[in-house]
Amino acid sequence: MAILFRGAETHVRSVSKAISWFMTGRVEIAGSIAGLEIITKIAWYYLHERVWAAISWGRR
Incomplete structure (x- = not known):
């Protein structure tokens, strides 16, 4: 849509x-x-992965 x-x-x-x-x-x-953009994206990706690692929802 x-x-x-x-x-x-x-x-x-x-x-x-x-x-x-x-x-x-x-x-x-x-x-x-x-350069700042690359560093920022890496940091956000790392944070995103760590948050999802702490969430058990959807795991088997």
């Missing part, structure tokens, strides 16, 4: 906005953003 939003953007516009968000004009800043 698709959810339609009034005034929704096209996929091309959304992708363009995502790309432009990383374009800061300075490689150092863009690199630090990318």
Whole structure:
């Protein structure tokens, strides 16, 4: 079931906005953003796995 939003953007516009968000004009800043994102994702994944390890629901 698709959810339609009034005034929704096209996929091309959304992708363009995502790309432009990383374009800061300075490689150092863009690199630090990318590095921070990787570290953050690893931390969230680790936390996610530890929380699910503590939940017995759905195990046999």
